[in-house]
Amino acid sequence: MTETLRPKVLVVGGGPGGYVAAIRAGQLGLDTVLVETGRLGGTCLTRGCIPSKALIHAAGLYEEAVAASGEAGRFGIRLSQPPSLRFDETMGWKDGVVDRLSGGVSGLLRKAKVRVVTGWASFSDAKTCTVETTGGGVVIQAEHVVLATGSTPVELPFLPFGGRVISSTDALSLTEVPTALAVVGGGYIGLELGIAFAKLGSKVTIVEAQDRILPLYDRRLTEPVSRWLTKHGVAVHLGAKALGQDDAGLLIQTADGTEPLLVPADRILVTVGRQPLTKGWGLEQMGLAVEGRFVKVDDRCATSTTGVWAIGDLVGEPMLAHKASAQGEMVAELIAGHRRRFDPVAIAAVCFTEPEIVSVGLTPDQAPEGVETIVGQFPFQANGRALSMEAGDDGGFVRVLARKSDHRILGLQAVGRHVSELAGEFSTLMEMGAVLEDVAGVIHVHPTLGEAVHESALKALGHALHI
Amino acid sequence: MGRYLFRLPDVGEGVAEAEIVAWLVKVGDVVEEDQNLAEVMTDKATVEISSPVAGVVVAVHGEVGGMLPVGAVLVEFESEAGVEAPAAAAPVPPEATIDAASSPAPVPAPAPALAERTDAPSGALRRSASSGRSAGEAPLASPSTRRRALDLGVSLIQVPGTGPAGRITPDDLEAYLVADGEGGARSSLVARTGVNDTRIVGLRRKIAEKMQEAKRRIPHINYVEECDLTELEALRLDLNQHRTEDQPKLTLLPFIMRAMVKALPDYPQINARYDDDAGVLHAHEGVHIGIATQTPNGLIVPVVRHAEARDLWDCAREVARLAKAVRDGTAAREELSGSTITLTSMGPLGGISSSPVINHPEVAILNPNKLVDRPMVQGSFVTVRKMMNLSSAFDHRIVDGYDGALFVQRVKRLLEHPALIFMD
Numbered sequence: 001m002t003e004t005l006r007p008k009v010l011v012v013g014g015g016p017g018g019y020v021a022a023i024r025a026g027q028l029g030l031d032t033v034l035v036e037t038g039r040l041g042g043t044c045l046t047r048g049c050i051p052s053k054a055l056i057h058a059a060g061l062y063e064e065a066v067a068a069s070g071e072a073g074r075f076g077i078r079l080s081q082p083p084s085l086r087f088d089e090t091m092g093w094k095d096g097v098v099d100r101l102s103g104g105v106s107g108l109l110r111k112a113k114v115r116v117v118t119g120w121a122s123f124s125d126a127k128t129c130t131v132e133t134t135g136g137g138v139v140i141q142a143e144h145v146v147l148a149t150g151s152t153p154v155e156l157p158f159l160p161f162g163g164r165v166i167s168s169t170d171a172l173s174l175t176e177v178p179t180a181l182a183v184v185g186g187g188y189i190g191l192e193l194g195i196a197f198a199k200l201g202s203k204v205t206i207v208e209a210q211d212r213i214l215p216l217y218d219r220r221l222t223e224p225v226s227r228w229l230t231k232h233g234v235a236v237h238l239g240a241k242a243l244g245q246d247d248a249g250l251l252i253q254t255a256d257g258t259e260p261l262l263v264p265a266d267r268i269l270v271t272v273g274r275q276p277l278t279k280g281w282g283l284e285q286m287g288l289a290v291e292g293r294f295v296k297v298d299d300r301c302a303t304s305t306t307g308v309w310a311i312g313d314l315v316g317e318p319m320l321a322h323k324a325s326a327q328g329e330m331v332a333e334l335i336a337g338h339r340r341r342f343d344p345v346a347i348a349a350v351c352f353t354e355p356e357i358v359s360v361g362l363t364p365d366q367a368p369e370g371v372e373t374i375v376g377q378f379p380f381q382a383n384g385r386a387l388s389m390e391a392g393d394d395g396g397f398v399r400v401l402a403r404k405s406d407h408r409i410l411g412l413q414a415v416g417r418h419v420s421e422l423a424g425e426f427s428t429l430m431e432m433g434a435v436l437e438d439v440a441g442v443i444h445v446h447p448t449l450g451e452a453v454h455e456s457a458l459k460a461l462g463h464a465l466h467i
Numbered sequence: 468m469g470r471y472l473f474r475l476p477d478v479g480e481g482v483a484e485a486e487i488v489a490w491l492v493k494v495g496d497v498v499e500e501d502q503n504l505a506e507v508m509t510d511k512a513t514v515e516i517s518s519p520v521a522g523v524v525v526a527v528h529g530e531v532g533g534m535l536p537v538g539a540v541l542v543e544f545e546s547e548a549g550v551e552a553p554a555a556a557a558p559v560p561p562e563a564t565i566d567a568a569s570s571p572a573p574v575p576a577p578a579p580a581l582a583e584r585t586d587a588p589s590g591a592l593r594r595s596a597s598s599g600r601s602a603g604e605a606p607l608a609s610p611s612t613r614r615r616a617l618d619l620g621v622s623l624i625q626v627p628g629t630g631p632a633g634r635i636t637p638d639d640l641e642a643y644l645v646a647d648g649e650g651g652a653r654s655s656l657v658a659r660t661g662v663n664d665t666r667i668v669g670l671r672r673k674i675a676e677k678m679q680e681a682k683r684r685i686p687h688i689n690y691v692e693e694c695d696l697t698e699l700e701a702l703r704l705d706l707n708q709h710r711t712e713d714q715p716k717l718t719l720l721p722f723i724m725r726a727m728v729k730a731l732p733d734y735p736q737i738n739a740r741y742d743d744d745a746g747v748l749h750a751h752e753g754v755h756i757g758i759a760t761q762t763p764n765g766l767i768v769p770v771v772r773h774a775e776a777r778d779l780w781d782c783a784r785e786v787a788r789l790a791k792a793v794r795d796g797t798a799a800r801e802e803l804s805g806s807t808i809t810l811t812s813m814g815p816l817g818g819i820s821s822s823p824v825i826n827h828p829e830v831a832i833l834n835p836n837k838l839v840d841r842p843m844v845q846g847s848f849v850t851v852r853k854m855m856n857l858s859s860a861f862d863h864r865i866v867d868g869y870d871g872a873l874f875v876q877r878v879k880r881l882l883e884h885p886a887l888i889f890m891d
Contacts, residue, residue, distance in 0.1 A: 339617050343605070406632035408607065433607035435631040 002137040005115075007033040009335055010129070010142035012121050012281070015042020017312030017324030018148030019105050024332035025146075026112025033140055034114050035121040035131050039098075040105040043150055044321040046098055047169040052192055054094040055172060056352055059199035066201075085200065087177050094172070123282030126305045144307050144335045147295065148328060149281060151274040151313035158244045159184065165245065165268045168193060174267070178202045182250040182265035184242045186213035188351040190271035191225065195354045198234050205235040205263045207242055207252050214351065218363045221415045224395035225353045237261075242270075276314045291316070299341050301331050309334070323347050346411070346430040350420040355394045358419050360426040361411030364401050372404035376436070376460025378452045380416045382467050385447040391417035398422070398452040400436070400460055407435040407461075418449060425453060436460050471520055471546040475537050478509045478516075478800075484536045485509045487529045488669050492542070496524045504542050507535070508669055512800045522546030532668040608635040616640055670765045681827040684743060686863040689822045692875050696838060697853045699885040706779075714780050719855075720758070720812060721782035723835055725888045726881035727808065728754050728775045734874045736865055738807045740828045748830075748865060757806030757826055760790050761813075767793040768826055770806040808832070821858045830862035831871070833878070857882075 007030075011022040014036030025032040039046045062085055069079035109116055117138055119131040127145055131138045153167040161167050166174075171193050179202065183194040186208030198204040206213065206229070213229075213236060214222045229236055239255030249265035276294050289296040289304035294316045301309050309331045312324030323344075330340045348360035367373045380386035380396040396416020402409050412426040429439060439457035444450045458464040478485055485507040492504050503515040505527075522544035529535045606623035608616070612635055616623045626643045628635035667675060696719070703717050710716070731738040731754055739750040754775045757768040769789035774782060792798035809826040810833050817837035825832045836856040843852040857879065861871040881887050 339620070340614075341617055343613060345605075403632070408632035432609045433630070433632065433634045435634075437631065 002139055004139045004141065005033055005117075006141050007031045007115070008142065009033070009144045009146065009332070010035065010140050011114075011146045011148060011328075012129070013042065013148035013150055013312075014038075014040040014105070014116070015148060015150045015312065015324065016044045016321040017150070017328040018042065018146065019109060019328075020325040021146045021148060021311065021328030021332045022114045023108050023112045024329045025335060026109070026114040028332060028336040030332070030336060032112075032114045033117055033142070034109060035117045035119065035129070035140070037118070037120045039102050040109070040116065041098070041102045043169075045101050045105070047172055049321055050101060051094050051098050051172045052168070052189075052196070053352060054097045055090070056192060056196045058090045058093065059196040060354075062201075063199040085177065087200075088175060091173070091175070121281055123285050126286040126288070126308050129282065144309065146328070146331050146335075147303075147308065147310040147314055148312050148324065149277040149314050150324075151276050151319055153271070154273045154275050156184065156242065156270055156272060159242060159250075159268060159270055161270070164266065165270060168269070168271055171197075171267075171269050178265070178267035180249065180263075180265045181205070181267050181269060182207065182263045183269045183271060184250070185270065185272040186210075186236070186238075187216070187271060187273065188214060188349075188353070190269065191353045192351065193269060193271070194234065195228070198232055199354075203233075203264075205237065205250075205265070207237045207240050207250070207263065209239070209241055211239050211255075213238070214353075214357070216349075217351075217357055217359060217413075218365055220399075221357050221359065221363075221413055224355050224415050225351075225357070227395055228354045235263075237263075274313065274319055276319075278314070299343065300334055301327050301342060302334075318347055318349060320347060320349060344431070345433070346427065348423045348427045350423055352420060355391070355396050355415055355417045356420045357413070357415045358423045358426060359411070359413040360423065361409070361430050362401055363411055363413060364399075367401065367410065371410075373410065374402050374404050374407075374436075374460045376400045376402075376456040376458070376464070378455040378459050378464060378467060380449070380452055382455070383447075383449060383452045385449050385451070386416065388447065389417070391449070398456040400439070400453075400456045402436050402460055407437060409434050409436065409439070412453070412456075414452070416449070422449065422453060425450060469546055470525070471522060471544040472540045473504070473519060473542045473544060475507070475535050475539055475541045476516065477537050478507065478514050484534045485514075486534050486669065486672065487531055488513055489531060490527060491515075492524050492527070494524050494527060498522060498524055498544070508673065509800065512798065512803060513669075513796070514800075516541065518542070518544075520544055520546045532666055532672075606635055607633055608640075609637075612637055612640055619644065670767070674765050677827065678824055681824050684827060685825050685830075687822070687825060687860045688863045688866075688868050688871060689858065689860050690868065690871050690875055691820045691836075691856055691858045692872075692879050693854055693856050694879045694882045695843065695852050696855050696882060699882055700838070700853045702885050710780075715783045715787055717779065717783050718786075718814075719835065719838065720786055720810065721779045722882065722885065722888065723810060723812075723833070723878070724756055724771065724774050724782045724786075725779055726878045727756065727810070727833065729881055729888055730874060730877040731808070733877065734870060736870070737831045737861070737874055739830050739865065740807060741830050741862060741865055742828060743864070751807045753807070755805055755807045757809035757829070758786055758789060759809060759811035759826075760793050762794050767798070767803065768806065768809060769793050769798055769802050770804065772805070810834075820856055823858060823860050825860050825862055830865045831874075832860050833875075834858040834860075 009025045009030050009032040011018045011032065011034045014034055018034060019040060022032050022034040044050065062083060064074060065079060065083035068074040068077045069082040117131050117133060119133040121129040121131050123129040128141045155161055159165045168189050177197060177200045181197050181202040181204045183190040183204060183206045186206050190206065191213060194204045194206055212219060212222060213226060237252060237254055241253045243251040243253055243260055245251060245268060248262055250263040250268050251260045252263055254261050287305060288308065295303060295310040295314050297303055297310050297315045301311050303310050311327035311331055313319040327342055330342055333340050346361040348358060351357040364375050377397050377399040381392045383392065386392040398414040400409060401411040409429055412429065414422050436457045439454060440461060444454040455464050455466055475485060487505055488508045489506040492498055498518045498521060500521045501517045503517050505516050506513050507516055524542055525545050526543040528540050535541065607628060608623055623635055626635050626639055629639050630636045699722055707717055735750040736748065738754055739748050741748050753773045756771045756774045758771060759766060759768050771782060771785045777785060789802060806826060806829060808829055808831050811823050812835050815837060817835060819836055821834050821836060823832045823834040836858055838853055838855040840851050841854040842849045857875060859875050
């Protein structure tokens with residue numbers, strides 16, 4: 001029994017790009033079908049951003065408790081014995097968070113009158129796909145197709161996923177904390193998970209091919225993270241290459257060593273990047289133009305075929321959930337006949353490392369040739385709120401980059417505990433086209449970390465107050 | 468080690484001075500032999516001057532936009548070679564004298580060896596810096612303003628921003644809409660008070676000087692006649708329809724060129740170069756037609772040499788080749804000078820009538836205007852004919868109005884009865 005659906009809009013993929021596109025399309029009164037093979041919420045919600053943040057939070061609490069059980073205690077809080085970790089319960093709590101959010105997405109889609117078809121979509125042409133569901137095949141012929149298939153972790157040929165070698169997805173569903181964890185790839189995913197497991201008690205080793213961790217950020221921003229890693233006994237091999245594994249762990253070629261070095265590990269986490277999911281669902285049948293690994297789209301996320309749209313990780317960097325959502329919302333409105341264009345001034349990126357990093361716009365090294373700039377940097381060491389929650393001594397700061405001629409803000413960065421929450425202010429300033437005087441003229445609440453944003457602008461203007 | 472004085476070499480064609488358009492080295496630079504030192508402009512070609520030695524630049528002479536006589540010291544080197552270049556060894560500026568007794572051909576002799584080493588025509592005729600909002604910079608506006616502008620189909624690039632750093636506020640957009648929609652409400656008009664100062668250098672300056680010279684020296688007389696090109700157009704269409712692969716598409720220009728070639732032998736004083744300083748008119752037997760050509764940088768006049776020895780197709784081919792060469796900046800200096808009469812045409816932009824400026828030291832210029840269908844009286848009927856006005860200017864010191872008119876009438880007859888162009 002094959003059912004045929006002819007909706008106005010077919011969204012393929014239920015991640016933060018696809019489900020947002022579907023909700024918005026539904027809100028706009030478009031007959032919409034969403035196809036998702038796994039759980040609603042996609043990578044971000046079910047095996048990425050959200051579960052990793054839950055794990056990081058639990059790991060932080062555990063670390064605090066361990067510290068409190070030490071001789072010095074924590075601010076006078078002392079535990080008479082080390083805390084015990086029931087990792088299955090930790091994972092259970094994390095799964096609860098994911099369940100709640102995924103269920104929430106399901107409810108939102110239902111409210112927007114979006115029909116969700118569970119199964120794997122296979123396209124036979126640009127507007128037709130077949131989904132094998134548990135209840136039989138469903139053929140969907142849509143006027144508009146929104147491709148939001150996302151991305152998958154990149155596998156290393158000499159360290160294929162399986163057994164001891166795990167991806168970020170696997171790392172978020174482990175049943176026990178690894179004794180020794182080797183992380184191949186010192187980007188944000190590897191570091192976030194590596195740091196979380198280090199807090200949970202794993203002996204963590206990070207192996208990065210480039211000469212520093214988090215190579216997408218500048219050295220001053222990553223320095224406090226490096227400092228934390230050193231202080232907490234996380235071994236970092238820079239300029240090193242993973243070679244393969246043997247019974248005892250990961251074999252690497254270090255920058256200076258001639259002999260391969262063995263990194264003992266009962267788990268090897270490979271986080272060397274993500275690739276757009278372009279295979280296995282019939283992209284080749286659709287006749288879409290591609291650009292490198294990605295599906296080629298214009299500034300409206302329109303592909304080379306009329307009525308076929310693509311969003312999120314599938315269409316290029318940055319591979320971030322919030323970019324996908326913004327594109328999804330836009331595409332739904334375009335299909336509804338609105339005039340839209342994807343024209344963000346900047347897309348912020350956040351790393352939930354210890355301490356956290358947030359960056360939007362240009363860093364001082366990226367200032368265009370011939371543009372004179374000024375930089376204002378303010379340390380959390382001089383911020384009362386930071387000190388009151390022990391976030392002042394890890395080398396964190398807020399930094400603003402502005403054009404010298406008219407003080408237009410070109411970029412904002414921060415490193416420090418809890419600074420991810422500054423991303424909103426940073427993005428707002430960029431999108432509103434703020435100048436340093438705008439930030440200086442906003443009364444920032446005391447005592448908050450945001451005061452450091454204010455002070456960094458004052459610093460750039462030459463009259464910081466608290467430094 | 469020794470001080471090496473590098474003098475501006477003779478860049479050919481008897482130019483006495485050149486304009487420095489760009490410095491490619493600065494004091495303190497270590498320079499390889501043959502490395503380019505500067506771009507200089509002579510006539511209408513930019514030439515890169517390369518270093519004859521390896522060494523360290525200790526001084527450069529002349530600023531961008533400045534004129535430097537040939538033979539003057541351009542760059543001083545501290546050279547490993549230790550060559551002291553005595554002043555006598557440097558090329559002597561050629562005297563710009565013209566022997567009144569002889570008629571030098573406009574085609575110059577092969578460039579001297581020294582020039583050959585340095586005068587590779589540079590592809591880069593420099594583009595003057597543009598002013599205003601810098602290219603590629605997105606207008607500064609909040610997301611809601613950008614969204615509203617997009618909805619309204621307004622390009623924010625057009626909207627003046629009054630906020631800090633030129634930010635376009637919601638009020639700015641509103642003001643722009645009111646101004647745009649209601650033909651400009653007074654309150655929303657913004658006075659533009661900026662003045663952009665641009666130093667006139669390079670090609671623009673060359674054009675400025677030439678035009679001024681022509682207008683200052685030459686008492687122009689203008690003459691306009693209308694020509695019926697109905698027959699010629701029919702012929703042109705037919706030729707274009709049946710042309711072979713290797714034949715270029717014909718415009719009107721090659722026909723006019725051939726008509727000029729046919730008419731000029733009877734008016735030798737019109738195909739000439741007048742050396743007014745010496746009081747000598749060089750009337751040429753060969754017809755070298757300057758073709759005024761608009762390039763992104765300004766007007767350039769490449770020369771179709773010996774048009775009398777080229778047939779229609781060849782004229783067309785040469786015009787096309789030269790136009791491409793000057794637009795690419797690859798035209799050789801020899802291709803940009805030595806014309807004996809000039810033809811300037813703007814095709815569909817040609818207007819009804821014009822008063823062209825003579826390309827000094829020539830004495831005449833023809834300027835065909837726009838070809839249009841016009842009602843004409845034929846016998847006792849009005850019929851539609853393809854009409855084109857032919858504007859012209861002559862140097863009254865040499866060509867009297869009467870002779871100029873006779874010449875234009877002759878060209879008109881040739882154009883109206885195109886068979887005459889091809890009859891011997």
